[in-house]
Amino acid sequence: xxxxxxxxxxxxxxxxxxxxxxxxxxxxxxxxxxxxxxxxxxxxxxxxxxxxxxxxxxxxxxxxxxxxxxxxxxxxxxxxxxxxxxxxxxxxxxxxxxxxxxxxxxxxxxxxxxxxxxxxxxxxxxxxxxxxxxxxxxxxxxxxxxxxxxxxxxxxxxxxxxxxxxxxxxxxxxxxxxxxxxxxxxxxxxxxxxxxxxxxxxxxxxxxxxxxxxxxxxxxxxxxxxxxxxxxxxxxxxxxxxxxxxxxxxxxxxxxxxxxxxxxxxxxxxxxxxxxxxxxxxxxxxxxxxxxxxxxxxxxxxxxxxxxxxx
Amino acid sequence: xxxxxxxxxxxxxxxxxxxxxxxxxxxxxxxxxxxxxxxxxxxxxxxxxxxxxxxxxxxxxxxxxxxxxxxxxxxxxxxxxxxxxxxxxxxxxxxxxxxxxxxxxxxxxxxxxxxxxxxxxxxxxxxxxxxxxxxxxxxxxxxxxxxxxxxxxxxxxxxxxxxxxxxxxxxxxxxxxxxxxxxxxxxxxxxxxxxxxxxxxxxxxxxxxxxxxxxxxxxxxxxxxxxxxxxxxxxxxxxxxxxxxxxxxxxxxxxxxxxxxxxxxxxxxxxxxxxxxxxxxxxxxxxxxxxxxxxxxxxxxxxxxxxxxxxxxxxxxxxxxxxxxxxxxxxxxxxxxxxxxxxxxxxxxxxxxxxxxxxxxxxxx
Amino acid sequence: xxxxxxxxxxxxxxxxxxxxxxxxxxxxxxxxxxxxxxxxxxxxxxxxxxxxxxxxxxxxxxxxxxxxxxxxxxxxxxxxxxxxxxxxxxxxxxxxxxxxxxxxxxxxxxxxxxxxxxxxxxxxxxxxxxxxxxxxxxxxxxxxxxxxxxxxxxxxxxxxxxxxxxxxxxxxxxxxxxxxxxxxxxxxxxxxxxxxxxxxxxxxxxxxxxxxxxxxxxxxxxxxxxxxxxxxxxxxxxxxxxxxxxxxxxxxxxxxxxxxxxxxxxxxxxxxxxxxxxxxxxxxx
Numbered sequence: 001x002x003x004x005x006x007x008x009x010x011x012x013x014x015x016x017x018x019x020x021x022x023x024x025x026x027x028x029x030x031x032x033x034x035x036x037x038x039x040x041x042x043x044x045x046x047x048x049x050x051x052x053x054x055x056x057x058x059x060x061x062x063x064x065x066x067x068x069x070x071x072x073x074x075x076x077x078x079x080x081x082x083x084x085x086x087x088x089x090x091x092x093x094x095x096x097x098x099x100x101x102x103x104x105x106x107x108x109x110x111x112x113x114x115x116x117x118x119x120x121x122x123x124x125x126x127x128x129x130x131x132x133x134x135x136x137x138x139x140x141x142x143x144x145x146x147x148x149x150x151x152x153x154x155x156x157x158x159x160x161x162x163x164x165x166x167x168x169x170x171x172x173x174x175x176x177x178x179x180x181x182x183x184x185x186x187x188x189x190x191x192x193x194x195x196x197x198x199x200x201x202x203x204x205x206x207x208x209x210x211x212x213x214x215x216x217x218x219x220x221x222x223x224x225x226x227x228x229x230x231x232x233x234x235x236x237x238x239x240x241x242x243x244x245x246x247x248x249x250x251x252x253x254x255x256x257x258x259x260x261x262x263x264x265x266x267x268x269x270x271x272x273x274x275x276x277x278x279x280x281x282x283x284x285x286x287x288x289x290x291x292x293x294x295x296x297x298x299x300x301x302x303x304x305x306x307x308x309x310x311x
Numbered sequence: 312x313x314x315x316x317x318x319x320x321x322x323x324x325x326x327x328x329x330x331x332x333x334x335x336x337x338x339x340x341x342x343x344x345x346x347x348x349x350x351x352x353x354x355x356x357x358x359x360x361x362x363x364x365x366x367x368x369x370x371x372x373x374x375x376x377x378x379x380x381x382x383x384x385x386x387x388x389x390x391x392x393x394x395x396x397x398x399x400x401x402x403x404x405x406x407x408x409x410x411x412x413x414x415x416x417x418x419x420x421x422x423x424x425x426x427x428x429x430x431x432x433x434x435x436x437x438x439x440x441x442x443x444x445x446x447x448x449x450x451x452x453x454x455x456x457x458x459x460x461x462x463x464x465x466x467x468x469x470x471x472x473x474x475x476x477x478x479x480x481x482x483x484x485x486x487x488x489x490x491x492x493x494x495x496x497x498x499x500x501x502x503x504x505x506x507x508x509x510x511x512x513x514x515x516x517x518x519x520x521x522x523x524x525x526x527x528x529x530x531x532x533x534x535x536x537x538x539x540x541x542x543x544x545x546x547x548x549x550x551x552x553x554x555x556x557x558x559x560x561x562x563x564x565x566x567x568x569x570x571x572x573x574x575x576x577x578x579x580x581x582x583x584x585x586x587x588x589x590x591x592x593x594x595x596x597x598x599x600x601x602x603x604x605x606x607x608x609x610x611x612x613x614x615x616x617x618x619x620x621x622x623x624x625x626x627x628x629x630x631x632x633x634x635x636x637x638x639x640x641x642x643x644x645x646x647x648x649x650x651x652x653x654x655x656x657x658x659x660x661x662x663x664x665x666x667x668x669x670x671x672x673x674x675x676x
Numbered sequence: 677x678x679x680x681x682x683x684x685x686x687x688x689x690x691x692x693x694x695x696x697x698x699x700x701x702x703x704x705x706x707x708x709x710x711x712x713x714x715x716x717x718x719x720x721x722x723x724x725x726x727x728x729x730x731x732x733x734x735x736x737x738x739x740x741x742x743x744x745x746x747x748x749x750x751x752x753x754x755x756x757x758x759x760x761x762x763x764x765x766x767x768x769x770x771x772x773x774x775x776x777x778x779x780x781x782x783x784x785x786x787x788x789x790x791x792x793x794x795x796x797x798x799x800x801x802x803x804x805x806x807x808x809x810x811x812x813x814x815x816x817x818x819x820x821x822x823x824x825x826x827x828x829x830x831x832x833x834x835x836x837x838x839x840x841x842x843x844x845x846x847x848x849x850x851x852x853x854x855x856x857x858x859x860x861x862x863x864x865x866x867x868x869x870x871x872x873x874x875x876x877x878x879x880x881x882x883x884x885x886x887x888x889x890x891x892x893x894x895x896x897x898x899x900x901x902x903x904x905x906x907x908x909x910x911x912x913x914x915x916x917x918x919x920x921x922x923x924x925x926x927x928x929x930x931x932x933x934x935x936x937x938x939x940x941x942x943x944x945x946x947x948x949x950x951x952x953x954x955x956x957x958x959x960x961x
Contacts, residue, residue, distance in 0.1 A: 023784070023786075025780070025784070025865070026780040026783075026784035026786050026788075026789060027780075027786075027788065029776040029777055029779060029780035030776075030777040030780045030781065030788065030789055030792055032772070032773035032776075032777065033773055033774065033777035033792050033796070033836065033840065034788070034792055036773065036796070036832045036833075036836055037792050037795050037796060039811075039829065039832075040795070040796075040799050040807055040833065041795070042814075043806075043807045043808075043809075043810035043811040043814065044799075044802070044806060044807055044810075046810035046813075046814075047806050047807070047809065047810045050810065104691075105695055108688055108691055108692055108695075109692075119692060119695075119696065121944065121947050122696065122699070122700060123695070123696075123699050124943060124947060124950060125699070125700070125703055125940055125943065126699050126702075126703070127954075128890060128894070128936075128939050128940055128942075128943035129703075129894070129936050129939070129940070130893065130894035130895075130896060130910075130911045130935065130936065130939070131894070131896065132894075132896035132911045132912075132914070132915060133894075133910075133911060133914055133932055133935050133936055134702075136914055136915065136918060136928070136932055137702050137703075137706050137932055138702065139918075140706060140709065140925060140928060140929060140932075141702060141705060141706075143925075145718065146717055146718045146719075146720065146722070146925070148705055148722055151720060151721060151722060180698070180699065180702065183699075184699070185954060188950065188951050188954065189951065189954065189955055189959055192951045192959045192960065193959065196959075196960075227959065230955070230958060230959075231955075234955070237801045238801075241803045241804070243804075243805070243896075243897050244896040244897060244911075247896075247897075247900075248896070248915055261803070262803055262804075262805050262897075265803075265805050265809070266805060266901075269805075269809050275809070275813075278805075278809060279806075279809070279810070282803050282805055282806040282809070283806070285803045285806070286802055286803055286806050289801055289802055289803060290798070290802070292801070293798050293801040293802075294798075296801065297794070297797065297798065300955075300956070300958045301958075303955070303958040303959060304845065304957060304958040307845075307952075307957070307958060307959055307960045308845055308848060308849060309849075358856075361856065361860055362859075363852075363856050382859070382864070382865070383856065383859040383860050384859045384860065384861075384862045384863055384864060386860075388860055389860065389861075390856070390857065390860050392853045392856075392857060394851065394853060396851060396853035396854045396856065396857040397854075397857075398854060398857070398858065398872060399854075399876065400875050400876060409858060409861045409863070410861035410862060411862075412862055451857075454857070454861065455860075458861065458862065
């Protein structure tokens with residue numbers, strides 16, 4: 001409902017009734033936010049334009065419009081498909097693991113006892129650690145010469161496990177860090193969701209002696225679905241753009257083993273100074289995230305309406 | 312001293328028209344109750360006067376000066392809200408004092424005076440969440456009254472207080488409101504409250520004033536069948552009739568009995584009508600005779616000051632009769648006869664719902 | 677939920693213990709490591725009990741780092757200082773810009789407002805490099821590259837959507853009648869905003885501010901691209917420090933501890949609001 005209109009300086013003056021209503025105020029208030037918006041949209045459009053150009057910082061005289069050239073090049077470029085495959089694999093593996101683990105922990109902590117609350121607060125600490133710093137922590141722990149984790153797997157007879165520096169275990173290692181940082185995100189959202197569910201269905205099921213598995217699959221999961229969908233989409237969107245952990249851990253290596261979208265685009269830009277290619281890569285990533293974020297925002301708005309009591 | 316004048320005010324929200332050409336004037340010191348079913352546009356009207364949104368068309372004047380387009384704080388209006396709208400982070404005292412732009416000592420003395428009047432001196436230091444609903448409501452009233460506004464708007468202020476307090480306030484409010492010279496517009500959904508508090512009633516139905524008159528006039532001479540049904544508990548009894556005029560008298564068959572309905576205005580019969588008779592105007596006895604409708608008692612509800620009988624007339628119509636508790640009532644399943652005086656009958660046009668007389672029913676107030 | 681069965685309780689106990697170990701161990705271990713000399717760190721098998729040393733912290737704070745190759749000047753405290761300045765300034769600016777806008781979006785439903793709110797929201801989920809890379813070229817032309825202001829400005833990408841959407845929710849939860857009542861009592865719009873709306877949305881504003889601070893502090897990629905050494909926050913600084921110091925593992929651990937302590941403490945302080953902040957206001961804890 002709209003309500004106030006201000007900034008009329010002459011309330012008494014003109015006798016003409018109904019005066020045109022001046023509603024500048026909302027616009028004035030949101031002007032700064034609008035500026036920030038513009039500051040985002042201008043570079044975004046610029047990036048879209050760059051992606052249609054041959055544009056290399058070291059060869060400025062070659063710059064020119066080449067249409068979809070950069071995109072077409074990707075189709076036959078194994079490096080692109082490697083990036084695509086690694087990004088999707090990374091995203092799928094992290095989100096599935098974090099969802100399963102997060103849901104499991106949330107179920108364990110469901111009853112709001114003091115102990116459970118203390119545990120859930122402690123589990124938030126990894127999430128509040130900067131991901132780049134978290135990668136450094138794990139780098140220290142997986143150091144081949146003194147890392148505690150290298151020592152521990154050694155106890156189990158696995159010697160010479162090289163973690164992130166070995167192509168065969170690099171993905172596993174960064175996924176491990178991602179899971180360490182972000183599982184608490186899923187956990188805390190699902191825990192809040194679980195605790196907000198109405199009690200009657202569960203009490204009724206308990207009275208009727210319904211088996212626990214039935215309660216879980218037929219009552220808990222469906223009721224929790226909006227939270228699960230929102231949390232997973234949230235993670236999906238962040239995970240497919242993962243940069244900090246991978247860059248801090250291996251800069252995309254070893255070789256091109258962890259060359260996800262944003263790391264690849266970063267290197268295209270700063271190492272190979274190929275702005276056009278970098279922009280095209282990011283536009284493709286944007287397209288993917290844009291589709292996902294539209295779905296996400298729909299679900300998110302529904303949850304938000306529920307949280308604010310006007311569902 | 313300022314008069315509130317609403318001239319042909321209209322407001323639409325999409326397809327809904329909560330105000331459709333509303334006109335009303337409230338004199339200084341007068342209390343006008345805006346009464347209507349929920350969704351009829353009462354709150355929208357108050358909010359346009361208060362300046363929360365502007366009318367699409369028409370004008371609103373306070374003391375002869377248009378306030379349309381003026382910000383709320385410059386309209387000289389005080390308002391009490393249905394949900395109290397107290398400032399949760401301020402004490403009752405600061406809530407009340409927020410309406411004053413004055414120096415410290417004057418604020419203190421005026422807050423003291425108004426809170427004494429409203430009997431809330433002992434809770435002035437409390438935060439709103441520590442107050443009972445009654446105290447909240449009095450605090451909100453004090454806040455609206457303290458600035459001596461030209462126009463006082465009360466949006467169903469007794470809606471959220473308990474029954475006992477509502478009854479007390481109904482007696483207390485008219486005195487309180489008449490202390491000043493404010494033009495008071497009082498919105499309510501409770502017809503008893505409206506009749507108890509107001510000098511005049513404005514009945515709002517579907518964004519239009521269906522009738523503006525004194526409470527007694529509206530009860531005795533409702534302009535339409537819709538208004539007749541809004542006032543009275545139990546509600547008015549209705550029956551479909553086709554009156555005929557004979558020797559200057561109207562009469563009609565009601566459930567097999569010929570009932571006299573008073574003097575005919577003209578020679579012509581009014582056609583198909585709704586007959587309305589208030590439950591307290593019915594007499595019930597076991598004696599048959601002329602002008603008595605045969606009926607059967609279905610149920611009796613004793614209600615202390617009266618007894619309400621649910622009757623089924625011979626043609627199946629169900630009517631209610633409200634009788635004095637000491638009157639002979641009979642028992643459920645008894646066969647009885649129902650009578651009413653010809654001047655108790657109201658006739659409404661079937662097609663338009665408007666009352667078509669007789670006009671003589673005005674009782675001395 | 678099986679509340680009672682013994683097997684169930686044992687299972688839950690074991691599971692919770694494993695979970696706690698997995699999530700807490702790295703933090704505890706790095707914390708312990710920061711109080712060890714390099715010799716202690718390199719000892720195999722590792723020991724839980726050791727004689728703590730503050731040498732790592734002393735070296736970081738004094739900025740003098742002794743390595744095998746000789747003395748090294750390090751500016752980690754400078755990074756820490758930068759993080760404080762950048763994150764605080766970014767949050768202040770975001771509150772200044774975001775709170776009035778959030779109020780406008782909550783109270784006046786207007787198309788431009790919704791467009792701004794949703795644009796900022798959707799760019800919260802767009803690849804940051806997409807905006808950052810062209811922006812870095814613009815910044816070079818505008819002379820904003822490697823300035824505090826330039827970095828604070830792009831931090832709005834993180835802080836503003838958060839503040840806008842959380843605070844908007846708080847404003848929406850305040851009954852407009854309360855503000856109407858204040859205005860009818862003779863106060864201007866501005867007074868109603870500062871004395872009624874802002875105090876009542878206070879907890880939400882504080883929570884959104886704290887969370888934005890954490891997220892700005894934890895950000896890595898923005899400063900990586902837009903800041904050179906003397907403007908870098910700890911996230912970028914720590915990585916550079918690892919490269920520079922080589923094998924001074926104790927100092928690296930100490931630098932990590934110093935980098936994460938402020939946000940972890942803030943998170944503990946604001947934990948009541950974390951759920952709401954993490955979900956951008958969609959889930960209340």
